[in-house]
Amino acid sequence: MLLNLLVGIPVMLLCLALQAYFVAICLKYFVRYKLLAQEHDSPVHSAVHLGVVMLLMLLGNFAQMAIWAALFHLLGEFDDFATALYHSGVNFATLGYGDMVMTPAWRLLGPLEAANGILMFGVSTAVMTASVSEIIKQHMARVRKHTDD
Template sequence: MLHNLAVGLPVMLVCLMLQAVFVAVCLRYYVRFKHAWQGRAELGQEVLLLSVVMVLILFGNFVQMAIWAVLFMLLGEFPDFATALYHSGVNFATLGYGDIVMSPTWRLLGPMEAANGILMFGVSSSVTTAAVLDVIKHNLAALGPDAEP
């Protein structure tokens, strides 16, 4: 069990730092976009902005799945990257199909990746929610004080 923690925890930390980078990039992009348009974005621009935020955050999650898949390959758990990535995606998204399992030696890495994944999807959801709420706030403000709930 300790060898699973010794291998899995550093990967989790790398994933946490990577997610922080993607969040920071998304927030910088978002702030720069909002500043460039002085808060007066059109519908298409708002859709583009929210889409870019969601795609960047989702890409960050996919990169993390790939990192776990590489780890599984380095440990000799899977013969090819496609299988390792599939298994990683199932763990990261907490689906738990169970159609492909790891050896008893490294089995604990699956739940560790699932814990990592559920945390990262939570962060992804919060970033997306913050962006959506900001768009709503600016649209309400543009309507005037009578539009406030």
């Protein structure tokens, strides 16, 4: 059990750092969006912004699944990367199909990845919610400005 933690926690920290990087990219993109939104107010522009944020967050999550899959493959739990990636995706998304299980020596890595995944999906949801909220605020401010004029 201790070995699982010694191997799994650094991977979780790496994934946390990776997700923080993707959040930082989204924040940088979001600042640019806010500046452009002052000039171009359209539903298409808002939809593109939300699409980019969603795509970036998904890419961050997929990259983390790949990191866990690489670990599983390196530990010899799966013969090929594709199978390791499938198992990783099931863990990360907390689906828990149970159609593939790891050996008892490394089985605790599954719940660690699931904890990592649920936290990262929460972060992704928070970033997307913040984006939607800001778009709503900007549209409401424009509506108020036009009605006041």
